[in-house]
Amino acid sequence: MEFRRKDLLGIAELEPGEILHILDTAASLKEISTRAIKKVPTLRGKTVVTMFYEPSTRTRMSFEIAAKRLSADTLNLTVAASSAVKGETLEDTAHNLEAMEPDILIIRHPASGAPHFLAKRLRCGVINAGDGIHEHPTQALLDLLTIREAKGRLSGLKVAIVGDILHSRVARSNIHALTKLGSRVTVAGPATLIPPYLETLGVEVTYSLEEAVRGADVIMMLRIQLERMGQMFFSTLREYSTYFGLGLRHLKLAKEDVIVMHPGPMNRGVEISPEVADGVHSVILQQVANGVAVRMALLYLMVGGEKE
Amino acid sequence: MEFRRKDLLGIAELEPGEILHILDTAASLKEISTRAIKKVPTLRGKTVVTMFYEPSTRTRMSFEIAAKRLSADTLNLTVAASSAVKGETLEDTAHNLEAMEPDILIIRHPASGAPHFLAKRLRCGVINAGDGIHEHPTQALLDLLTIREAKGRLSGLKVAIVGDILHSRVARSNIHALTKLGSRVTVAGPATLIPPYLETLGVEVTYSLEEAVRGADVIMMLRIQLERMGQMFFSTLREYSTYFGLGLRHLKLAKEDVIVMHPGPMNRGVEISPEVADGVHSVILQQVANGVAVRMALLYLMVGGEKE
């Protein structure tokens, strides 16, 4: 199987074979970041532009590092410094960037669907780096790579996804990815933070953290995104933490070799206890390292590789 | 004719031969941006610094892409993060940057004349990327390149420049450029937005959009820069749009092969209708592409090329 898409907009539309091909490519590129000279000339003379309409440290830097390690040139357009303040439409901004002949646009936007809207209108490739509460496909891909490294497989696993499911594009992308590849997903969170349609996606729903993690191979904790919630969906952070914060005692309910994941940035002491975040089951920093590898793979496949 | 200036501060001081030499160089470099490997080693080991004291997406990115495609290193100094907040003078900031041995400083500043002030005091080259309401020479150069591509010539054309002439450095640079090269410029806009001295620059003035575009080869719409105006010079945006917004019906008054230009970012539905902006006469995205080519030409001529 190859990956021959112009854009990467979401996991929902990918074939299992495409996902696995991206992961295999990432696994083979991962070694570059551990060399003394962390750079290959593959994308020399290519132009990668990031357009981030929401603040982000790790995702933007991860893409930028991925591009530089492949020798591409990178340019960052950030909101504050952009024409957005001058009232230009997103489409006009994107067409203007495209006229400068970038090879790929990487976009994060608070509006769900913004990358799809652009992808339809632009000749150049578009990667969704997170759109509203819709999808964050590169996060799901790096999560899959991390799970596969730890478990040796992506099928037949029990995965618990815990927290604010309603607003989480990370959850949505991972649910698509894990169910496509044959794992079983249980989501848990306060009733106010679990959307009603979830069972149609083939996942189990519970309102108990204990139940979700029982027998789990993988526990994926979500960030409480206070900045995205607008209003409170639970009474207090302390109450949230009491019922849905992952502590060492919960790990005893899971498989012995359970891994704990978090997309970051973490609210320590809210959704995850420091003991768990820094403990032996945590693969949180492996996730970050795999983020660079997965993004290198996508840039390679979409810009430099099989498209030529 | 060659281009042997240390600085590019405005169109006013350029000879027609210099302008044409820049355009010819841009035309020959333009092809680089369409290659699979969009990069030549011409400016390897050169340092290009942008100092933007006003927000801008396209101009800064256009310069940065131009520099990278010539293999120069680029550094961006933006206002918010700069020592400006610490009360340092512009001259001290510039001298400090110069001490780091950049090959060229690209400056945008709200004060008319700021780049000239620096150019006199610095050894390194200075490019004016827009100074107050004075000049924006690289915009005029990219406009000329776009007109020449469409019309095959720069003389004997009728060019209408429409909108807020008073505050527009784009208008000022284009008026200098077009009249030097033998085209006839008509400006149009509300009486409050047309400065009294304009006729001394050799242009015709009208207060009617219809009159300005009649028989025009080129229509150049200006952005209503609400953020730069400080106070209102017309009653409402709706009234402005009624009298000076370019619609399809105006194009019928112009030459059949008229081209429509806009420096961006556009206020769709204010100074230009979406039908015109996206229509067959629009060359707005060619302008953006030519921006990269013109800036590559300047960097090549000033940093890498004929100065050695």
Added chain:
Amino acid sequence: MEFRRKDLLGIAELEPGEILHILDTAASLKEISTRAIKKVPTLRGKTVVTMFYEPSTRTRMSFEIAAKRLSADTLNLTVAASSAVKGETLEDTAHNLEAMEPDILIIRHPASGAPHFLAKRLRCGVINAGDGIHEHPTQALLDLLTIREAKGRLSGLKVAIVGDILHSRVARSNIHALTKLGSRVTVAGPATLIPPYLETLGVEVTYSLEEAVRGADVIMMLRIQLERMGQMFFSTLREYSTYFGLGLRHLKLAKEDVIVMHPGPMNRGVEISPEVADGVHSVILQQVANGVAVRMALLYLMVGGEKE
């Protein structure tokens, strides 16, 4: 003597031999910035990340230019765009960056000790680019290089450091450096801006500018950092300037070949008169040029050089 440290956190912990080795390396690398092609391939494929939690023009750009001239890739994390707003701890942010395999992290932080905190927890090298009121070691190193270029030696000199000693990490790093290398330091400033423990560092204290500069080989003026002071430590800027602003008349009290230094950005007319800042004794712009050289030396020694 070699320089084999993982981190550069402060001058306090360096041996004189290490300091001199850094200066010798800087002196030999300085010539690169004056070449037509200002770039050597030494750090190709290395990744240098700056994390600036305080605004800065010259220090960040100086590091970035230094890295690029050695062919390293650079990435900038600035506060506003960072996860700091999302409540992530500094340690988590740093661990996340480290997981992306940078070769070195350069950090500026308002909390004294922040770089030390990180250095202990990270495998990758950490350079302190200024921490609170504690140290700013690269500033002291560039000051030493500048003094040595002017005086031919670093021992037996009389150095006056004048201004807000209390809040100055520049003063603290220079006091450590100069006393280690055998020069005599006199500090001067308003009594409210001189901390009580200073004499234990082996410096002389005076409250008179005249007394401090009498017979001085070097006068180092400090910036009045209004943005860092929180409250006023003197009645008015005018009063400060009257008693502690360096004018031409003070230079007559110093050695004939005295040099005047300032770390920038300068408040002209407050701590230093324009006549002195721009006069023949001023080496302020040499300091900036030497900043690039010293940072190239550190990156070379810590990332590319003797560690391999």
